[in-house]
Amino acid sequence: MADAPGDIEALIALMARLPGLGPRSARRAVLHLLRKRSGVMEPLALALAKVSASARDCRICGNISDHDTCPICASAKRETGVLCVVEDVSDLWAMERAGGFTGRYHVLGGTLSALESIGPEALRIPHLVARVGQEGVREVILALNATVEGQTTAHYIAEALAPTGVQLSALAQGVPMGGELDYLDDGTISAALAARRRL
Incomplete structure (x- = not known):
């Protein structure tokens, strides 16, 4: 102009x-x-x-909040035994919009990417492993985008959590390959969450 x-x-x-x-x-x-x-x-x-x-990152899950602990982590009504792992805050917000999840979240802050030099140390994977042990988590839902990077990250997390014995599951139907959670409608996300499969 x-x-x-x-x-x-x-x-x-x-x-x-x-x-x-x-x-x-x-x-x-x-x-x-x-x-x-x-x-x-x-x-x-x-x-x-x-x-x-x-605005700051929630010290527990990585969500964006105006307090050190976000309302989801602070809520006594949320189920503590189920943890949903997402790539970014926008994915957490998409899951919350869908309204089908009553547990807690863990935001990774991205995905593994050799091209962008993003390794496991750059993500919140060690914190995830620690949370599973400290919080008595019985199920971890990997709600990562259906991209190559998302699936690579899911595989890495599955290996990192294997020694804990926690049950792993992933979103099922309705999430297309290459699809990103933030762009899916609420019904699709709810259906994928309800029909998650064990890994």
């Missing part, structure tokens, strides 16, 4: 970095914000500043 002032151009460039927004979508979003300054832009700026200052 050559005619836009420098600050506005900078905002458009930042917005264009967001997932799902390209330069055109970012330009439209910024113009909308500018037209609705008091009703949208100013509250958004305040909310962004507040979240930037308060």
Whole structure:
């Protein structure tokens, strides 16, 4: 946007970095914000500043929260014997949207990837193994994306947890190869969770 002032151009460039927004979508979003300054832009700026200052990783599961322990880990209503392992927070949120899981979560923070030099030490796998022993977990559900990296990570975790004797299962029907949890509808996730298979 050559005619836009420098600050506005900078905002458009930042917005264009967001997932799902390209330069055109970012330009439209910024113009909308500018037209609705008091009703949208100013509250958004305040909310962004507040979240930037308060958001942190849950010390137990890796979810994003405004406290050291997220509401899921802090809830006495959640089942403690079942742990659902996901790649990222967006996958945890997708599972929660589906509403079929009553246990607790463990966010890995990614998947193993030789191309990106992401090894086991870069993920929260050692913490997962420790949690299984410390929390008396009887089942670990591997709800990883059906990609090569996701399946490689699932295999590695299965080997790492083998000495613990914990029951391992994985999501079943409805999750296509190459599919990512965050893009699946709630019904598909619920069906896959209900029909999980033992590994």
